[in-house]
Amino acid sequence: MAYSILLIEDNLEMADNIASILELAKYNVIHALNGKIGVDLAQRNHPDLILCDVMMPELDGYGVLHILNKETETASIPFIFLTAKADKTDFRAGMNLGADDYITKPFDGVDLLRVIETRLKKNELIKSAFGNNPQDVSAFFSKTRELKDFQRLSENRPQRCFRKKELVFMEGQTPSDLYFIEKGQVKTYKVNYDGKELITGIHREGDFLGFVPLLEDKSYNENAEVQEDSKITIIPKTDFITLIYSSKDVARKFIKMLSNNIEEMENRLLDIAYQSVRQRVANALLKMSQRFAGVNKDGLITIARKDISSIVGTATESLNRTLADFKEEGLIEISGEGLKLVDIRKLEKLLH
Known part of the structure; x- marks a missing residue:
């Protein structure tokens, strides 16, 4: 399947020359005469890559990039500026807005095709290889080293085996690594002044730990304790930060993960505020069963009672009474x- 490229260029002669080069290389070209038309075509067609002139009437290239970066559907499209200006301040302005590259006019056709090919290859690699499972993550960190932007990444990513109850990190520590769970289960929690635990998350294989403090450059604000013997990959902070700052696609992955964590926490607080204990316990069991489906044999939930009660926001005694009722009711x-x-099905009905 041929890649589609949106060319936003108001100079017809320049546009014809560029389009001819791209079409000879078997790319499908969509041409827009100005920035406003370009934004509309990008939103409707979702091209694989955008080439955009900087200096245009009505809406310049910076305005086009700003608008497209605000929308989820178009923000991940590789964006390359075409410009006759080679001033470093112009380069920096575009890169700060999220541009992937710059090509200065006049340019050689081979150079243009090389830049386009590199950007498309990088984008496809990130989209296809960066999944939340051990194989995909391992492939991602290995394959990205083939690309120029990632050649300086550390070659060594050690794995460590953690025993049950062992801490991966503690609240107050300064983070130096990103953790990826290859196998096992880890809970994150905070402790209040009375010594009571508040579980902030239960994490399984395929999950990352500790990326928020790395992004914020702050100490850990929670503890991470292994729930069962686990194997965890340790990714050096320098690798992670390089990835984040080198690729907006990778940055978006972690931003999405962060937003999902925030949304999940907000929903938990709402549940605690408005749901009964029966509803909260049913909701927690359903979510744990769904999240750990296929991991534990026979679909068993093996999380300790005191941890479930911490997730639900109730005393362990209240949890035990509710579980006994659920057992008696055949749930x-x-x-x-x-x-x-x-x-x-009956557990789900309790939520309504």
Whole structure:
């Protein structure tokens, strides 16, 4: 399948020359005569890459990039500026807005195609390889070193085996690494002045830990404790920061993860405020069952009772009474190994 390129250029002669070069290289070209038309075509067609002149009437290239970066559907499209100005301040202005590259007029056709190919290759690699599973993450960190932007990344990413109850990091520590769970389960929690735990998250294989303090350059504001024997990849801070600042696509991945964490926490607070204990317990069991589906044998929830009560926001005694009621009503099964949901539909009805 041929890539589509949106060319935003108000000079017809220049546009014809560029389009001819791109079409000879088997790219599908969409041409816009000015910035306003370019924004509209980008929003409607979602091209694989955008080439945009800087100096244009009505809406210049900076304005085009600013508008497209505000929308999720167009923000990840590789964006390359075409400009006759080679001043460093102009380069910096464009890069600060999120441009991927600059090509200065006049340029050689081969150079143009090389820049386009590199940007498309980088974008496809990030989109296809950066999934939240151990194989994809390993492939991503290995393959990105083939690209020029990532050649300085550290080659060594050690793995460490953590025993149950062992701390990965503690509140107040200065972060130096990003953690990726290859295998196992980790809980993050805070402790109040009375010594009571508030669990902020239960994390499983495929999850990252500790990226927020790295992004904010602050100490950890929570503890991370291993719930079962786990294998965790340790990614040096320099690798992570280089990735974030070198690729807006990678940055968006972590921003999305961060926003999901915030949304989940907000929903938990609302649940605690407005739902009954039965509803909160049912909701927590449903979410844990869904999140850890396929990880534990027979669909068992093996999280400790005191941790479930911390997630729910109730005393362990209240949790135990509610679980006993659920068992008597045929909603769950309880064994020495853990909990198992028996009637998911009835548990879901409790939430309404």
